[in-house]
Amino acid sequence: MDLGAIATPQSLWLVFLLFLIVVYLVTLSSRADKLYSKLPSPPFKLPLIGHLHLVGSLPHVALRDLARKHGPDVMLIRLGVVPTLVVSSPRAAKAVLRTYDHLFASRPHSPVGDILFSGSTNIAFAPYGDYWRQLRKIVTTHLLSARKVRANRAAREMELRLVLDRVKAATAASSAVDVSEVFSYFANDVICQAVLGRLPREAGRNKMFRELLEINSKLLGGFILTDFFPSLARLDLVSRKAVNQKKTWDDLLDDLIDKHASKMVTVEDEQDFIDVLLSVRQEYGLTNHNIKAILMDMFEAGTDTTYVSLDYAMAELMRNPRVMTKLQAEVRSCVTKGKEMVTEEDLASMSYLKAVMKEAMRLHPSGALLIPHLSVAECDVEGYTIPSGTRLMVNAWALGRDPTCWENAEEFMPERFMEGAMDAACDFQGNDFRFLPFGSGRRICPGITFAAVTFEIILANLIYHFDWELPEGSPGVDMTEEYGIDVHRKVKLLLVPRVAHDL
């Protein structure tokens, strides 16, 4: 081969340019490493796995304990090859989610998320930028707006009647009800109604979505190895399972989109999410892949989070009979005697119910570490320079239980959120950095209104119609936690309902 022919001035320039890029990248990474080395960090970092071995089966608890010792505000841990900033104090949370929200609003790359959500084209995993902004706009203005949530009311009431019938049947037989399952099915069925309105139960779809979500949770839940060792993604069994799972989602959603497209509903308040997305697809330039990714997000982000919050609330009510009695008294006094069920108008006057919801989410935020964020530029947090490209975890669970921020932090005391109390002004909107069950800033959950009404309406009705007891011989409510796609109670909540007679 004639090398002289290859070594043209252009190719020499190209080699020189490549050399400069390599030098630039090496300098950049060594600068980042220098900055990381200045951050407080736990000892016992191992080659390759970093601090992964310290994270254990309940990462939110382990990270809180590590932070107390090694970095109460900010701490750097290495998860495999990924440097991760852990934020555990309200001040540091404010810095990353408000002061530098624009710099921390991206998401780290998730190989499994890429497969399931067509290259992370869903809202929750999309990197910060124009595409994500468009999706957020679609979701907040067309799918999850207060008006759209109100328009879904009849569907929620229909699902609620089915739940009440099921529980009433159990009272007749004096048998225990799996309340965890009741909440889980209700959360799923309410989303099904919102997404596919006129077709939810046809062909057992509710059940199919439930099963698909269960598999999704296994694929996306916990600390996923390929997130921390991206080079394993090609060899990884989970990724291969994700490919099959994606095909099942695609078949189901493609069929639903086709069915909707062949018979479009144009009356705004009657449109389900698929109708809405089809009606705005041209305006926003959405492909079928984009539509499917958004729909999957609604299921993924809206189902288990709601169910887990309800399950914890009911578990806490059973452990705290004083609170249960007080809540029951409020709910029963706000509803006209003899009414078939608590309706959404009744909820407005139930301030203790709202306080119970907040208190349940303070102690048990289902997204204990939020969804990981990613920084897109260098910035200073708590006196440390954080390099661009740093993964961020905010320990919302630790913030909610910080004894320096909350009176009797470990106690279930909804009164703290009632008018006149110290924390009465606390809301879900991410303005109080001790209390972030829905996150804060640009990436705050867009489903708060949807979640709150779903939570309140079923809890109010279950408390209104029934008195609840633990099954005979039960040792009490087991609060053992499990970490997955969210933090949930490990053991199903079995309770015996009795019809309340004084209504």
Ligand code: HEM
């Ligand atoms: C009690 C129920 C819920 C809780 C506790 C909850 C909590 C959260 C949290 C902690 C985040 C991440 C915030 C961050 O990254 O900083 C999030 C994001 C999100 N949630 Fe929720 N959520 C709930 C219900 C819902 C519902 C019902 C929907 C929709 C139907 C929904 C849709 C989303 C979406 C799309 C995102 C991603 C936002 C983005 O990345 O821009 N959530 N949620």
